[in-house]
Amino acid sequence: MGEFIIQGTVLTPVSATRVDMGRAVVHVAADGRIAARHAHDTPAAADLLAHAARSGIPVRTLGLEQLLMPGFADLHVHAPQWPQMGRALDLPLRDWLEQRTFPLEARFADPDFAGPVYEEMVTTLLANGTTTAVFFATIHEESSLLLARICLHHGLRAHVGLVAMDDPELCPEGYRNTSVEQALAATRRFIHAVRALPGNESGLVRPMVTPRFIPACTDGLLHGLGVMAAEEDCLIQTHCSESDWEHDYVRQRTGVNDTVALDRFGLLRRGTVLAHSCFMTEDDMALVQARGAAIAHCPLSNAYFAGGVLPLRTAWQAGVHVGLGTDISGGYSPSVAVNAAMAVTAARMLDTGNDPARPQAQRGRPGSRISFAEGLWLATRGGAQALGIDAGQLEVGMAFDAIEIDRTAPGSNILPPIHGEDGAAEDVAQQILCNMGRPNIRTVWVAGRQVHGTDAAPD
Amino acid sequence: MGEFIIQGTVLTPVSATRVDMGRAVVHVAADGRIAARHAHDTPAAADLLAHAARSGIPVRTLGLEQLLMPGFADLHVHAPQWPQMGRALDLPLRDWLEQRTFPLEARFADPDFAGPVYEEMVTTLLANGTTTAVFFATIHEESSLLLARICLHHGLRAHVGLVAMDDPELCPEGYRNTSVEQALAATRRFIHAVRALPGNESGLVRPMVTPRFIPACTDGLLHGLGVMAAEEDCLIQTHCSESDWEHDYVRQRTGVNDTVALDRFGLLRRGTVLAHSCFMTEDDMALVQARGAAIAHCPLSNAYFAGGVLPLRTAWQAGVHVGLGTDISGGYSPSVAVNAAMAVTAARMLDTGNDPARPQAQRGRPGSRISFAEGLWLATRGGAQALGIDAGQLEVGMAFDAIEIDRTAPGSNILPPIHGEDGAAEDVAQQILCNMGRPNIRTVWVAGRQVHGTDAAPD
Numbered sequence: 001m002g003e004f005i006i007q008g009t010v011l012t013p014v015s016a017t018r019v020d021m022g023r024a025v026v027h028v029a030a031d032g033r034i035a036a037r038h039a040h041d042t043p044a045a046a047d048l049l050a051h052a053a054r055s056g057i058p059v060r061t062l063g064l065e066q067l068l069m070p071g072f073a074d075l076h077v078h079a080p081q082w083p084q085m086g087r088a089l090d091l092p093l094r095d096w097l098e099q100r101t102f103p104l105e106a107r108f109a110d111p112d113f114a115g116p117v118y119e120e121m122v123t124t125l126l127a128n129g130t131t132t133a134v135f136f137a138t139i140h141e142e143s144s145l146l147l148a149r150i151c152l153h154h155g156l157r158a159h160v161g162l163v164a165m166d167d168p169e170l171c172p173e174g175y176r177n178t179s180v181e182q183a184l185a186a187t188r189r190f191i192h193a194v195r196a197l198p199g200n201e202s203g204l205v206r207p208m209v210t211p212r213f214i215p216a217c218t219d220g221l222l223h224g225l226g227v228m229a230a231e232e233d234c235l236i237q238t239h240c241s242e243s244d245w246e247h248d249y250v251r252q253r254t255g256v257n258d259t260v261a262l263d264r265f266g267l268l269r270r271g272t273v274l275a276h277s278c279f280m281t282e283d284d285m286a287l288v289q290a291r292g293a294a295i296a297h298c299p300l301s302n303a304y305f306a307g308g309v310l311p312l313r314t315a316w317q318a319g320v321h322v323g324l325g326t327d328i329s330g331g332y333s334p335s336v337a338v339n340a341a342m343a344v345t346a347a348r349m350l351d352t353g354n355d356p357a358r359p360q361a362q363r364g365r366p367g368s369r370i371s372f373a374e375g376l377w378l379a380t381r382g383g384a385q386a387l388g389i390d391a392g393q394l395e396v397g398m399a400f401d402a403i404e405i406d407r408t409a410p411g412s413n414i415l416p417p418i419h420g421e422d423g424a425a426e427d428v429a430q431q432i433l434c435n436m437g438r439p440n441i442r443t444v445w446v447a448g449r450q451v452h453g454t455d456a457a458p459d
Numbered sequence: 460m461g462e463f464i465i466q467g468t469v470l471t472p473v474s475a476t477r478v479d480m481g482r483a484v485v486h487v488a489a490d491g492r493i494a495a496r497h498a499h500d501t502p503a504a505a506d507l508l509a510h511a512a513r514s515g516i517p518v519r520t521l522g523l524e525q526l527l528m529p530g531f532a533d534l535h536v537h538a539p540q541w542p543q544m545g546r547a548l549d550l551p552l553r554d555w556l557e558q559r560t561f562p563l564e565a566r567f568a569d570p571d572f573a574g575p576v577y578e579e580m581v582t583t584l585l586a587n588g589t590t591t592a593v594f595f596a597t598i599h600e601e602s603s604l605l606l607a608r609i610c611l612h613h614g615l616r617a618h619v620g621l622v623a624m625d626d627p628e629l630c631p632e633g634y635r636n637t638s639v640e641q642a643l644a645a646t647r648r649f650i651h652a653v654r655a656l657p658g659n660e661s662g663l664v665r666p667m668v669t670p671r672f673i674p675a676c677t678d679g680l681l682h683g684l685g686v687m688a689a690e691e692d693c694l695i696q697t698h699c700s701e702s703d704w705e706h707d708y709v710r711q712r713t714g715v716n717d718t719v720a721l722d723r724f725g726l727l728r729r730g731t732v733l734a735h736s737c738f739m740t741e742d743d744m745a746l747v748q749a750r751g752a753a754i755a756h757c758p759l760s761n762a763y764f765a766g767g768v769l770p771l772r773t774a775w776q777a778g779v780h781v782g783l784g785t786d787i788s789g790g791y792s793p794s795v796a797v798n799a800a801m802a803v804t805a806a807r808m809l810d811t812g813n814d815p816a817r818p819q820a821q822r823g824r825p826g827s828r829i830s831f832a833e834g835l836w837l838a839t840r841g842g843a844q845a846l847g848i849d850a851g852q853l854e855v856g857m858a859f860d861a862i863e864i865d866r867t868a869p870g871s872n873i874l875p876p877i878h879g880e881d882g883a884a885e886d887v888a889q890q891i892l893c894n895m896g897r898p899n900i901r902t903v904w905v906a907g908r909q910v911h912g913t914d915a916a917p918d
Binding site: 082083085086087088089090120124127128244278279300303304307308309310311332333334335341342344345346348349350352353354355356357360363364365371372373411412413414415423426427430431434435437438439 | 541542544545546547548549579583586587703737738759762763766767768769770791792793794800801803804805807808809811812813814815816819822823824830831832870872873874882885886889890893894896897898
C-alpha cells in the first residue's frame with residue numbers, strides 16, 4: 001500500500017460539539033496514517049502538491065459534491081445474528097432468544113454455515129461506511145476465527161470476541177460452554193490465534209474477552225476471564241445494565257449493580273466495552289470513568305429490548321467514553337449513521353418525555369438532548385476513542401479510516417445545496433446522519449487501504 | 460395506458476394486523492385498478508394468462524427475489540421545506556420557524572425558485588415509494604398550482620393545499636395573507652384551478668383547504684374556510700394538538716382543545732387530515748371518529764417538535780383513521796418506510812417509558828406497542844383509507860398503486876433469506892420497513908402508470 005494524496009472537501013469532528021468543513025489537501029502516508037492536512041489554497045498545500053508531482057505520488061481530487069469524512073465505529077454487533085437483522089422484533093425477549101436467536105447462533109458450530117454469512121456481513125458493513133467494528137461471535141472457535149480472517153481479508157478494523165457463556169440456568173443445552181475450564185481454554189486459544197493470523201501484524205483485527213453477560217456466566221467463568229484479560233492485556237466486551245430484567249437479576253444474584261460486579265471480577269478496564277448501560281447510576285458511571293472503560297450506546301436496540309434510554313448526557317458529564325453500537329439484530333439497522341440519528345432522536349425523547357398524559361413538568365429529563373454534531377462525534381471519534389484507536393477524525397496522526405460521500409449520487413436522499421449555498425458544517429453533518437443511504441457511499445478506506453468502492457483508485 | 464398482467468410474489472396487508480404474502484397473477488385494467496388477483500398455480504391464474512396470450516395483453520414476470528407491495532401514503536409534507544430536509548433540527552422551534560422556515564417558505568413567492576425544488580421533491584418521493592402525498596404548499600397561488608401541475612405530470616397521487624395564515628400575531632410580516640377576504644378568495648380560486656387542470660379529469664391531484672394551524676389564523680379565516688370546505692366538498696388539512704405550546708395556546712384562546720375548536724369552525728369532516736394530534740384526549744379522539752376525520756401520525760417529527768408520542772393504540776381503539784406523515788422538514792426522512800419503523804419504535808418507547816431513573820411501574824404506558832404488521836398498514840392502507848382512496852392494498856377493486864422491491868439489488872440492506880427459507884410474511888414486511896433503501900425500489904406505479912424506474916415496462 002503506497003502513500004497518496006487526496007484533495008477535496010473534508011468534514012470532520014474537531015471536538016464532541018464542533019464540526020469542521022473545508023477544502024483541504026490530505027497526505028496519507030504508506031503506513032495508512034494522515035501525514036499532513038493543509039487547507040486548500042495555502043502555501044503548504046501547494047508545496048505538498050508540488051512534492052507529489054515531483055515524486056510521482058498519486059493525487060486524487062474530489063468534486064465539490066463529494067465529501068471526505070471519518071469512517072464509522074460500530075461498538076456492538078452480534079455477528080451470528082446477521083441473518084435475522086430486521087426480523088422478529090415483535091417477539092418478547094424470551095421468545096426472541098429461545099425461538100430465534102439461540103437456535104440461530106447454534107448453527108455457527110458449522111463453519112460452512114458461518115462463512116457466507118460473515119462474508120456478506122463484513123462487506124455490507126463496509127459498504128455502509130463502518131470502518132471499525134466490535135463483534136460478539138459465538139462460542140465456536142473455528143467459525144469465530146473465520147470471522148477474524150474475513151475481517152482481515154476485507155480490511156475491516158475489527159474486534160472479535162469468542163463468546164463465553166456457561167451457566168446452565170440461562171443458556172440452552174446445545175449452545176453453551178461445557179465448563180469453566182473449557183471456556184477459558186477456548187478463549188485463551190482464540191486470543192492467541194487471532195493475534196497470530198498471517199497478515200495481522202499491525203493488529204488490525206484484535207481479539208476480545210467476551211463474557212456474554214453476567215446472567216449467562218457463572219462466577220467462576222467471570223473471574224477467570226477477568227484474570228485472563230489482565231494476563232493477556234486483552235480488550236473486554238460484555239452487556240451491562242441493559243434492561244430492568246437484566247439489572248434486577250444481577251442485583252439479586254450479586255447484591256450490586258453490573259458495573260461493581262464486573263469490576264470485582266476484574267472485567268472493568270481501559271478498553272472494556274459495556275453494551276447498553278441504560279440503567280447505570282451516576283455512581284456506576286463514576287466507576288466506569290475511573291477504570292477508563294466505555295459504553296456502547298445502542299439507541300435503536302434499546303427501544304426494543306431495554307425499555308429505557310441511556311442518559312448519554314449524564315455519562316458524558318461523568319467523563320465516560322461513549323460510542324455507538326448497532327446491536328444487530330436487537331437493533332435493525334447496519335448503518336451507524338441511522339443509529340447516530342436515532343441517538344439524537346432518543347435523547348430528545350428522554351429530554352421532553354414521551355407520554356402526553358403526564359403534565360409537561362413531570363414528563364421528561366430536561367438537559368438530556370444532544371446535537372447532531374455530538375451525534376457525529378459518537379459515530380466516529382467517540383467510538384474509536386473508546387477502543388483506544390487513533391482514528392475517527394481526519395487529523396494528522398490519525399489512521400486514514402475514511403468515507404467518500406457523494407451527495408449527488410443517483411439514488412441520493414441527501415439534498416444538494418440550493419443555488420450552491422453549502423450551509424454550515426453542522427447542517428451538512430446532520431444531512432449525512434439523517435439522509436445518507438448506501439448510494440451516497442462511494443469509497444471507504446481503512447488505514448489507507450481502499451476497502452469498498454470501485455472507482456476510487458488514486459488517479 | 461393499457462391493461463397489463465404482472466405475476467410475482469405479492470406482499471399486502473389484509474387487515475391492520477395481518478400481512479399476506481404469496482405468488483400471484485395480478486390483472487391491472489386500463490382504468491388503473493386491479494381487475495383480478497389469483498394465487499399462482501390455480502386454474503383461475505392459468506385462465507388469466509391464457510386470456511392474456513390470446514389477447515396480446517402484456518405480461519410481466521418478477522423473479523423470486525422481487526416483491527410487489529402497495530405504495531406508501533405520506534399524509535403530511537411541507538413541500539416548501541424540502542430544501543431544509545435533514546437540516547436545522549438542533550434549533551429550538553421558535554428559531555427554527557423565524558430564522559429558517561418562514562424565510563424559506565417566503566421564497567416560494569417566486570415560481571422560478573419553486574419549480575426546481577418541487578420537481579426534485581416529487582421525483583424523490585416517488586423514488587422512495589410514496590404513491591400518495593398530502594402537501595402543505597405556501598400562501599402563493601402560482602407556485603402552489605405549479606406543485607399541483609408537477610404532481611400531475613409525474614403521476615403522483617397528490618393533495619395540495621394553498622396555505623392560509625393571516626394572524627399578524629404569529630405570522631411574519633412578509634409571509635401571511637393580507638386579510639380574511641384575500642385568503643378565502645385565493646383558496647377558492649386555488650380549489651377551482653386544481654380541479655380544472657388539464658389531465659386531472661380523474662382527480663389524481665386534489666386541492667385541500669389548509670389553515671396552517673389555529674395559532675396562525677384568525678377566527679374569521681377559520682370560520683370562512685370551514686364554510687368553504689363544505690360548499691366545495693373539499694378535503695381539509697391542518698395541525699392539531701401537536702405540542703404543549705400549541706395545545707396550551709389553543710386552550711387559552713378558545714377555551715377548548717383543538718379538535719373541539721376545529722369542529723366549531725366546521726373544519727372537522729370526513730377527509731380532514733389532522734397532523735400530529737399527540738395531545739388529543741380520548742374525548743378528542745371520539746369526536747374525530749364521529750366526524751370521520753383522520754390523524755397524520757408523524758413519529759419522527761414529534762420527537763423533535765412535539766415532546767410527546769401519539770398514543771396511537773388509543774386512537775385506533777377509538778376507531779380513528781390514522782396514516783403516517785413524514786412532516787418534512789420537521790421530520791428528516793422522505794421515506795414513509797423509515798417513518799413506519801419509527802412509529803413502531805416510538806410506540807415501544809411509549810409502552811415501556813424511557814427514563815431509567817423512574818421505577819418500571821411508573822415509567823411507561825403498557826399496551827401502547829404496535830407490531831410491524833400494523834406499521835405496514837399505517838404506511839399503506841391506513842393512509843389511503845384516511846383520504847377515502849381505494850388504494851393501499853393489492854386487492855381487487857383497488858387502484859394499482861404499487862412498488863416493486865428488489866431484495867437482491869446491488870446496495871441492498873435487506874438480507875436475502877438464508878438457504879432460500881423465505882420466512883413469514885411478517886418478517887419480510889418488517890425487513891422492508893426497517894432495511895429498505897432506494898436501491899431496493901425498482902419500479903413504482905400509481906393508478907397503473909409506471910411513475911418511477913426504467914426497466915419495468917411490461918414485457
